[in-house]
Amino acid sequence: MAKKKARRASSRSKRRNSSPKGGKLPKDAATLLVILRPREGQDIFLEAELRALISPTRKEDGCLRYDLYRSTEGPAAYLLYEIWQSREHHAAHTKTDHFLRWNARKDSLLTARDAAFWKQIA
DSSP states (O other): OHHHHHHHHHHHHHHHHSOOGGGOOOTTOEEEEEEEEEOTTOHHHHHHHHHHHHHHHHTSTTEEEEEEEEOSSSSOOEEEEEEESSHHHHHHHTTSHHHHHHHHHHHHHEEEEEEEEEOOOO
16 A cells, blocks of 8 residues: 555656656646745745745646745845646636635735746747
8 A cells, every 4th residue: 555655646746846758748738937026024934935835736736847946146036936737727726725825925925926927839
């Protein structure tokens, strides 16, 4: 039984955190890049909130990649790099409890949020 669970977890991990062979994504895949800038003195709290999203989001159906980055130069900023199997999968993500919790708190933590969907073309 433990071997089956380990095998399933391994295949889930590969599916969610790596692109398919050759780097090509599914035809309807949606890549979302979100840049978040914290209010003064809120960067530690913002990072904690963003980290809390990682694990439950990576477990969602259709989540191929969900990574968090912090700027190493200039003013504090965070980047969410998301790849979803489709826009519909991302839309379902925005209805989850963990996302709704984040959405209710984000305005008190952010001075700016820039987001755009991207489509792989090569």
